[in-house]
Amino acid sequence: MLFFTRSNFLVVGDCxxxxxxxxxxxxxRAQNPMKQILVIAWREVTRLRKRFxxxxxxxxxxxxxxxxxxxxxxxxxxxxxxxxxxxxxxxxDVPAIQDSRFSVVAVDLYQGKTLLEQQSIDVLIDGAQxxxxxxxxxxxxxxxxxxxxxxxxxxxxGSSFPQDxxxxxxxxxNYLKPDQASGEAGAGGEAPIAKPEEIIIPSLTPPPAPxxxxxxxxxxxxxxxFISIFFTSSFMDEKINRRLTILLSAPVTPFxxxxxKMLPYAIFALATTxxxxxxxxxxxxxxxxxxxxxxxxxxxxxxxxxxxxRTFKDTTFIAMLVTTLTTAYLVFPAMFTNTSxxxxxxxxxxxVKMYRNEPFGWREYLFPSLPMSAIFGFAMFxxxxxxxxxxxxxxxxxxxxxxxxxxxxxxxxxxxxxxPLWSLFVIPSVYMVQVVLLAFATNLPLGMILGVMLITSxxxxxxxxxxxxxxxxxxxxxxxxxxxxxxxxxxxxGFLVGEKILLLLSLSIVSQAPVSGALFxxxxxxxxxxxxxxxxxxxxxxxxxxLKVPYLLALIVGTVAHFxxxxxxxxxxx
Amino acid sequence: xxxxxxxxxxxxxxxxxxxxxxxxxxxxxxxxxxxxxxxLGMLSMYDSDTIMxxxxxxxxxxxxxxxxxxxxxxxxxxxxxxxPFDTLANAExxxxxxxxxxxxxxxxxxxxxAEIKLYLPDSEAVSSLIRMVIQEPLKQYENYxxxxxxxxxxxxxxxxxxxxxxEFIYSVLIPMLMFFPAFVAGSMSIDSITEEVENNTLxxxxxxxxxxxxxxxxxxxxxxxxxxxxxxxxxxxLQLNGIAxxxxxxxxxxxxxxxxxxxxxxALGAVLLKDRERSQFIYSLILLxxxxxxxxxxxxxxxxxxxxxxxxxxxxxxxxAVFAVFLAALYFxxxxxxxxxxx
Numbered sequence: 001m002l003f004f005t006r007s008n009f010l011v012v013g014d015c016x017x018x019x020x021x022x023x024x025x026x027x028x029r030a031q032n033p034m035k036q037i038l039v040i041a042w043r044e045v046t047r048l049r050k051r052f053x054x055x056x057x058x059x060x061x062x063x064x065x066x067x068x069x070x071x072x073x074x075x076x077x078x079x080x081x082x083x084x085x086x087x088x089x090x091x092x093d094v095p096a097i098q099d100s101r102f103s104v105v106a107v108d109l110y111q112g113k114t115l116l117e118q119q120s121i122d123v124l125i126d127g128a129q130x131x132x133x134x135x136x137x138x139x140x141x142x143x144x145x146x147x148x149x150x151x152x153x154x155x156x157x158g159s160s161f162p163q164d165x166x167x168x169x170x171x172x173x174n175y176l177k178p179d180q181a182s183g184e185a186g187a188g189g190e191a192p193i194a195k196p197e198e199i200i201i202p203s204l205t206p207p208p209a210p211x212x213x214x215x216x217x218x219x220x221x222x223x224x225x226f227i228s229i230f231f232t233s234s235f236m237d238e239k240i241n242r243r244l245t246i247l248l249s250a251p252v253t254p255f256x257x258x259x260x261k262m263l264p265y266a267i268f269a270l271a272t273t274x275x276x277x278x279x280x281x282x283x284x285x286x287x288x289x290x291x292x293x294x295x296x297x298x299x300x301x302x303x304x305x306x307x308x309x310r311t312f313k314d315t316t317f318i319a320m321l322v323t324t325l326t327t328a329y330l331v332f333p334a335m336f337t338n339t340s341x342x343x344x345x346x347x348x349x350x351x352v353k354m355y356r357n358e359p360f361g362w363r364e365y366l367f368p369s370l371p372m373s374a375i376f377g378f379a380m381f382x383x384x385x386x387x388x389x390x391x392x393x394x395x396x397x398x399x400x401x402x403x404x405x406x407x408x409x410x411x412x413x414x415x416x417x418x419x420p421l422w423s424l425f426v427i428p429s430v431y432m433v434q435v436v437l438l439a440f441a442t443n444l445p446l447g448m449i450l451g452v453m454l455i456t457s458x459x460x461x462x463x464x465x466x467x468x469x470x471x472x473x474x475x476x477x478x479x480x481x482x483x484x485x486x487x488x489x490x491x492x493x494g495f496l497v498g499e500k501i502l503l504l505l506s507l508s509i510v511s512q513a514p515v516s517g518a519l520f521x522x523x524x525x526x527x528x529x530x531x532x533x534x535x536x537x538x539x540x541x542x543x544x545x546x547l548k549v550p551y552l553l554a555l556i557v558g559t560v561a562h563f564x565x566x567x568x569x570x571x572x573x574x
Numbered sequence: 575x576x577x578x579x580x581x582x583x584x585x586x587x588x589x590x591x592x593x594x595x596x597x598x599x600x601x602x603x604x605x606x607x608x609x610x611x612x613x614l615g616m617l618s619m620y621d622s623d624t625i626m627x628x629x630x631x632x633x634x635x636x637x638x639x640x641x642x643x644x645x646x647x648x649x650x651x652x653x654x655x656x657x658p659f660d661t662l663a664n665a666e667x668x669x670x671x672x673x674x675x676x677x678x679x680x681x682x683x684x685x686x687x688a689e690i691k692l693y694l695p696d697s698e699a700v701s702s703l704i705r706m707v708i709q710e711p712l713k714q715y716e717n718y719x720x721x722x723x724x725x726x727x728x729x730x731x732x733x734x735x736x737x738x739x740x741e742f743i744y745s746v747l748i749p750m751l752m753f754f755p756a757f758v759a760g761s762m763s764i765d766s767i768t769e770e771v772e773n774n775t776l777x778x779x780x781x782x783x784x785x786x787x788x789x790x791x792x793x794x795x796x797x798x799x800x801x802x803x804x805x806x807x808x809x810x811x812l813q814l815n816g817i818a819x820x821x822x823x824x825x826x827x828x829x830x831x832x833x834x835x836x837x838x839x840x841a842l843g844a845v846l847l848k849d850r851e852r853s854q855f856i857y858s859l860i861l862l863x864x865x866x867x868x869x870x871x872x873x874x875x876x877x878x879x880x881x882x883x884x885x886x887x888x889x890x891x892x893x894x895a896v897f898a899v900f901l902a903a904l905y906f907x908x909x910x911x912x913x914x915x916x917x
Binding site: 051065081082083084085087101103118119120121128130132136137139140141142143144145146149150153157161164165166167168169170171172173174175176177201202203206207208209226229230233236237240311312313314316317318320321324325328331332335336338339436 | 588589594597598600601604605608611612615616619620666669670686687688689690691692693694695696698699701702703705706709712713715716719720722723724725727728729730732733734735736737738740741742744745746758761762764765766768769772773849850851852854855858859869874876877880881884886887888
């Protein structure tokens with residue numbers, strides 16, 4: 001019985017919300033677009049407040065955050081790779097071993113040797129002497145112990161001896177610029193120094209590795225990912241309660257709805273970014289500049305997820321997948337800051353540089369930010385096209401839904417314009433997908449990686465170039481063979497232009513002059529790939545639309561052709 | 575019993591039909607391969623042993639000053655090539671001609687303290703690589719100088735084998751593959767319970783001869799069964815890859831118990847909050863906090879699992895039993911509160 005009163009109450013509540021919304025909408029009719037966005041943003045805040053308002057949940061959240069903060073603080077020093085893996089027997093005068101990797105057993109020498117032989121302990125420390133077995137596990141323990149003991153000894157020496165005696169070595173590091181080498185170096189005797197000298201004490205200064213800074217940079221991403229649970233839920237909520245219908249019938253554009261819903265989260269994200277920058281001693285405006293495109297990129301992805309969802313479980317799994325992929329995409333390159341120029345793929349690299357007080361230029365800034373902003377723009381555009389009732393409420397297989405979505409994105413202008421633009425604008429996504437595929441491919445034996453990468457990249461490219469034309473053909477927008485051919489050519493052209501722009505951008509960072517010379521040297525070299533792109537796309541689209549071959553089969557044929565061409569090119573055939 | 579198994583079957587069927595499980599497996603495969611790639615990449619960039627193994631021997635260091643200095647010996651022992659020079663100017667000429675990659679200048683008459691100079695190329699990628707490999711000889715030289723000062727440094731002669739891969743496999747990779755399915759199981763329980771509430775299908779379901787505890791229990795069983803299946807598959811795959819894993823039965827049992835714990839606590843959250851949005855949010859927070867706290871308390875499932883996998887002498891089924899007791903207590907709590915889902 002109680003259940004019914006509750007649900008009645010909910011229905012009443014829903015009606016009230018609906019009426020309020022309608023009232024707000026009529027009020028909005030007279031206002032300017034900016035105001036409408038603000039109204040929707042305010043409505044979103046109200047929704048969240050109602051969800052979490054009243055009862056114990058806000059307290060629970062605060063409590064949990066405190067617990068998290070405390071445990072993060074406590075864990076900061078103790079957790080490391082290999083926690084609890086080694087058993088160490090200790091006898092005699094040995095410094096205390098406080099490291100999560102080692103579990104210490106106090107033994108006397110004889111007992112310790114027996115335990116070591118029984119493989120109950122991995123290594124035995126007797127005073128200044130370390131006894132180990134010859135097998136792997138014991139030797140790993142010795143190596144781990146070496147790293148730990150080195151640090152402990154430094155602490156002991158540093159505290160019990162005068163500074164100069166304890167740390168007797170100073171190394172002045174200078175960087176030599178190769179450019180001015182020719183004349184002056186030999187003659188003047190003075191070296192052309194690139195930077196001021198950096199003086200280090202080897203045992204106290206580990207070589208620069210960006211791990212800690214990457215972790216700090218990752219701190220910025222976490223709240224953004226967390227908040228996107230609510231952003232995603234916001235659309236799902238509207239869908240389940242059918243309130244989106246009311247909203248869409250009001251005189252607001254889908255663009256305003258999306259922007260309005262995004263606004264509170266964007267403000268939250270920027271505020272936390274600034275807060276984290278203040279707390280970690282970063283440069284606030286710089287941190288905002290670095291993470292604004294990243295925030296937009298994450299929002300863009302979480303905008304598209306709920307639009308395609310069918311059930312709760314779908315959404316959970318897709319959101320999980322997206323979170324892992326984006327985190328990997330952001331973290332992986334940043335780990336190689338300063339060892340590879342390709343690290344600039346990720347904006348976290350810029351953050352790492354910021355924390356190290358190392359400068360970076362505009363090109364380095366644009367290299368990660370431009371593709372991310374482009375993807376955001378594309379997702380916003382797609383979102384406005386897809387935010388209609390028929391698409392959102394339809395329960396169809398996911399592949400079907402994707403084709404429909406692509407059709408909706410492209411259908412508003414002439415195919416001659418939309419097809420090449422589609423190929424051009426999905427380039428950043430293709431490029432991200434290929435980076436992810438590369439991570440998968442590293443699991444394979446070394447000899448297979450190249451081949452598998454060539455095949456999968458060819459497949460992805462063929463999908464991207466042909467899917468727009470196929471979607472248009474399925475809705476009867478493209479019929480004649482001539483149209484299919486012309487569109488295939490335009491699609492190939494758009495893709496090639498995008499590909500070359502991206503290449504140009506990355507080459508200007510990586511600055512490998514001979515490579516860029518080979519790629520852009522002669523105009524003929526651009527003509528051949530253009531023809532190739534056209535031919536493969538035409539094969540796929542004609543097979544699918546005219547010969548009614550299943551799309552997957554058509555794609556495989558196109559991919560094989562593309563792969564053979566790439567293979568020939570790699571072997572130096574052209 | 576029949577309605578109970580019907581619900582289990584329905585849950586499993588929907589996951590398999592919607593191919594969502596494929597996404598979950600893809601995620602795990604990606605995390606595993608990604609973290610291995612990350613480790614391999616980092617080793618080749620930041621681990622001096624690995625750098626030396628792959629082409630470190632080609633690095634040539636120009637040494638200006640005392641050739642009989644112990645540092646020369648340490649650098650040679652590390653496997654780097656030493657090229658002696660009389661003056662810095664000569665060394666620089668060789669540097670710019672590409673004959674040496676870096677220059678070390680040792681002042682004459684070093685007794686107990688020294689100030690040496692290191693000249694590196696202005697390219698960050700190359701210079702950080704050289705700093706990585708020259709770190710160990712520099713530290714050895716520092717210890718040598720300390721001995722000259724009459725300071726004895728202990729434990730300097732330890733060698734051992736590089737342990738990072740070992741530590742990674744047993745303390746990160748295996749626990750991650752065993753516990754990620756548990757995390758997914760919790761999320762799945764929340765989704766399938768709150769979906770019944772939010773779509774108003776709960777009453778219909780309960781009109782079958784099935785209690786509310788039976789319904790929730792069936793959903794948990796389905797989620798846990800799925801994660802057990804994934805764990806068994808990962809264990810088999812890992813062993814096929816030549817990774818030795820001891821006590822596989824206990825490990826599987828531990829993974830199932832942990833999946834039970836996450837699903838039960840997820841179900842508790844769903845029962846109390848009744849909507850997906852809040853339940854998922856609180857669930858992920860609790861999971862993070864729970865993982866952090868268990869690590870602090872030294873009864874962490876991750877540590878137990880790593881120890882079981884390497885065949886630790888002091889770890890046995892009793893350590894697994896601790897978690898079973900916790901699961902039983904949690905499930906009892908769920909039985910007592912489950913009626914609130916209907917209110």
